[in-house]
Structure formats: structure tokens, C-alpha cells
Amino acid sequence: MTTVRALIATTVKKSWLISQLDVNNAFLHGDLNEEVYMQVPPGLVLEKPGLVCKLNKSLYGLKHASRQWYAKLTEALYSRGYTHSMYDYSLFYKRNGSDSVYIAVYVDDVLFLHEQFKIKDLGQLHYFLGLEVMYKEDVIIISQRKFALNLLKEYDCLEHKTCSSPLDPNVKLKAKEGAVLQDSTYYRKLVGKLNFLTNTRLDIAYGVQHLSQFMQKPREPHLKAAFHLLRYLKNDPTLGIFMSKDGDHTVRAYCDSDWAACLDSRRSISGYLALLGNSPIRWKSKKQETISLSSAEPEYRALRKVVGELVWLRMLFEELTVPFSLPISVYCDSQSALHIARNPVFHKRTKHIEVECHFVRDQLQAGLISLQHIRTDDQLADVLTKPFTGIKHSAALGKLSVFATPPT
Template structure:
């Protein structure tokens, strides 16, 4: 209200604070890009693309942050001018920092890390003076949901786990640890917070660890998946994980606990392989829109997975309750890489 009056100020535009603000902003941006001939990606609705003969331009959107990339520099330049007239944008030049991700360009590679975010996190939780450790979790300790005293400030724990989860965008070595600690968000206790600090001490050992992306035109797929069996001491649910590589570049990974209790290790491996099939289908659709042609088609890889599933199905009837050894779906015929799988399905052993 205006002081000493009956007038009410009308809010014309806002991105934050209103329920419909983000929707209206996205609708306006989508409408503008469509008018320029851009199309929505069917795999990721925050991605737009425009193809014209041999050139392609991509626009990735996150709230009010936008990345523009492509092979048609004239189209990119015109898009910047058009967007500035529509939204008054600020051009930050070549991409070096985006949502906590740092990009370092070299002759034949790109390195992506979260060094600044990691150092800020260590400083925020007073871990800069702590001694580093070589493992993100102590494999000799089994965390339970009801062991230890309850934390007086649950938000402190939840905030820390949330930030660690954001770090898994580039740090797949802590994917399993963060997944494990996320299970205690409802009633965090002192042993859980101690394990959180242990992860921070591990990050202190090498806060500059980077994701390596090479420009080598090797578009061969390699996919690895694995699962434990009934490892959770509280629920006896299993944890599975997978890593998808394009050439030697990791492009997708995940570690997650199953929602149901599995009756055997074979069933756990069966569900783990089924999960990675869905991820491969999504990656296939995305790469097709990005005009990336794979050296080994997804259909051939899925046939390999089907054979693995058939073998596992037969094992269910012949194993008689015995735990089978780790089954790996190696889709490109390359060697099994223990390092990738250990960091998404189990804590590394202490040195």
C-alpha cells in the first residue's frame, strides 16, 4: 500500500516469489525461441536446438541462466541480439563458470570441476584444518538409522548433504557415499554427521579433481552396472549403480538404493541391468538430437544386455541361494573398470 493513500502497487514482472513466475518466464522464453525456429528437445525440456543443413545451435536453459553453443556463429550472434532485445541479457563471453561448474579449456580436451564450490564448502564447515583421508566412507562402520544421539539442528545436516549431492555432478567418486548419507535426512544423528565430515576430509585431499572430456572422435559406448545385495542393515535393500562412458568420457552415472527388498543377488543384478537399459535409451535419444553418431549402435548394446538378463534368469533357478559373483554388462567389449563401479555401489577400502 502507498502511505497515506488507497493506491495499490501492481507487480508487473517477477521471476522469484510468485507461484506462476517461473512458469510464465519459461513460457515467454519458449515462445521467443520458437519464433526463431528453435525446437524443444524431447529428452530434456530445458534444451532447445535449431538445425539448418550442416549447422546446429543449442540453447540450454536453467531458470535465468542460458548457455548457447553451436557451429553457426552468425546464428549465435543474431540470437544474442534478439535475446537482448527481448530480455535485456548480459553476455558473459566464453563459458568458464556455470552454476558452480568450472570449465578449463586445453588444446584437445575440456576439464570440468567444482573446485571453488568444494573450497567454499570446506571453509563453511571449518574443515580446512582437518587432516585429509583417502576414502569417502569408512568401510568398517555400518551406519544405522537409530544409532547415536539425535542432532539438535537437523537443518545443518540436511544442508550439508544437499551440497554434497550437488558435488556429485562432477565427483562420481562420492556418489555412493552421498546416496548412503541421504538415507538419514529425516532423523539425522551424530554418527551420520561424523560420516559427513569424513566425506569433507576426503574432498580436502583433492578438491581439484576434474571430469576429463576429450575431443577424440571415438564415439564408442561403454556401460557398466553393478549391485550389492541386502547391504542395508536397516531395510535389507540393495544399492545399484551404473556408469555410461562415451569413448573415455563419463557422461552419466548414478547410485541409488532399491525401493523393494530383493530375494537374491541374481535378482539384484537383474534389476541393475534393467535400470541401465532405460538410461541408455534416454542417452540414445539425446545424442541423436545432438547429432552425435555412435560407433556401436544402442540396439547392439541392448542385445548384449538381453543375453545377460537371460543368463541371470537361468541362474535364479540354479544358484540355490548362493551369492553369485559380480555380473557386469560391458557393452563395448572393453575391460571391466573396477574403479568406476566401486565408487557408485560400495565405499572404497581404507589404505
């Protein structure tokens, strides 16, 4: 989904046209390279009993179908001069002088493919992979308003009181406190749907990450916290990402971490955010793999995660011909973590940190990134590492370009 957001952000900044098309019966176009047999369909009379059918083409429901359709589509695009992206195999592109066409595997160009596939032109992109795309003057807005409203309706939350923050900062959840739920599937299904909402709702990314820790054996306090998040969604289910048509093609990133906040494992939570101009295109909230011995360590590990993402984003944006300059500013509120990154000397308090984390130093010396200190109050990634009070959470939304979607 990061590539989709990057494409849309690039589209609005470059005033490109973005259209949606659909291939009719796409999976039926795939050629089978393996022998696959099926039972004779009802109603087909055979001369000899005991015969079966050998498939020459894919069918819906066949495990090979999606792979073979992808191979067929790739072959068709190659024959028309398209090139595979080296950094996301769901993306193809073709350039002719100053003109460019970009195609994702779920989108086909009607002008180039109509001879081989029957295509339905759906016009300007408005609804895509569960994302609603709205056009307002010089802004494209991505939201999941319909999905959020359906979710509230499914769990009977339309009449509930609203909450001003995704999680109650005064409630500390533990894995083994409270009565075990009789139906754990109910909780898992709810959290899974909330996780899908994080494709546009980075304001709930930390809350969903926190709830996801209890999927194995959910308990009543966990379900109560999940419904607290639903009540927060009811507060404004129309929130979405605003991608503005400004001239700012600067890529910048923010990273943050708490320290040993998980009461069960004492592991830390990392959060990072990457923006193109003021448009958020990539974010993550995740528990770290190891326990940190000081507050600087998780911050340094968070740096490692965001720098790895920036290496990939740089190459992707180069393919998208997005003009941005190096180094990319990475903002961190830990002076100690910045000192570890800038100082290649091993010290007794940091020599145990994994070698892979020093990837940050390599990219700093190579000129890909520049490390900047930022005040904690200005740290945009802070919302991805801990629960906020309602007032503080609301104040963070505008800085993240998350606003209510205007009526259509």
C-alpha cells in the same frame, strides 16, 4: 545436469564453440495469464484509498514468474526457427545445413534474441550453475573446486587431517545407533551440499547416497561419517571430470549392485555409469525399492535402470547429431544376471521378478544394447555400490576420468 554434461562432452569432441549469455531481468518479461493483485508500493499516493494494483507482468518472487518467463522465452525461440528437444524441455536447437545451434533455457543466443530481450554476453563458458569449466588443449575439465573449498571453510575442515576414501569401509552405519543430533538441520544442510557436489564428483556419489539415508533422524555416527567425507574432499578439492577431444563417440555403460548391504532394510544398492568415449556423462547410486532374494536379482534390477537411461540418452544424442553405433555395450559382472536377461523363459527362482525388469530383454532383442560380462576388478560402476579402501579408491579415479584440475 545430465544434458549439460552431454552438451559439454559433445562440444569438445566436435570442436564447437560454447558461450554463456545472460538475460537481464528475465522474470520481468513474462506475461501473466491469471489475475494477480498486489498492495500499493510505499510512496505511491492514490486518489482513492483501498485500491490495489493489478499486475500485467511477472515480478520476482511471484510463483508464476519462472513458468511465464519460460513460456515467453519459448515463444521467442520458436519465432526464430528453434525446435524444442523432445527429450529435455530445457534444450532447444536449430539446424541450417551442417550448422547447428543448441540453447539451454538458461542460455540465450545474443544474435537472435537481442531485439526482444536485453542480453549480456558473458563470453566463453567458464562458470555455470555452480560448475567451473576449464579449457586445456584438447580437454574440457568440469569441476566444483570453488564450491568444495567454500564447503570446507564453512565447516572448519581446512585444518583437519585428510582421508583417502569418502567413507571408512570398516564403519557400518545404522539408523538407530548412536545419540540423536540436537540440530538435525545441521546434518541435512551438510548432506544436501555434498549431494550438489556429485554433479561432478562421481567419486563421492556412493558416500552421499549412504549418508542421505539418515536424513529423517540423524545421529552422531552419521555426522562423523559426513565429516569423514569432508576430510576426503580436503585431500583434493580440485578433482573434476576430464572430457577429451578424441574421435571416440562410442556410448557404453557399466552397472553393478551389492546384495542386501543395508543393515536396516536389507535392500541392495544399485550403481550405474554411462560414458561418451571416456567422458562420464551420467551416473547414479541408489538403494533399490525391494528386497532381493538372490545376488543375481539386484544385478538384474541395476541392468533395468541403466538400460532405461540409455534409451533416453540415445534419443538425446540423436538430436545432438552425435554419431554412435548400436548396439550399446553394457558391462555387468554377474553371469547370472546376464543369463536372466538373455533367457526369456520363466524359472521358479526368477518368476517373481517384476515384469518391468524384463524391459532389458526387449531392448536386447531390439538391438539397442549388447550385454557384456566384465571382471569385477574392471567394473567401473563398482565405486557406486560400496566403500573402497584408499588405495583401491584412488586407482578407480583414473579409470573414471576424474583427475585433479590443473592451476589456471
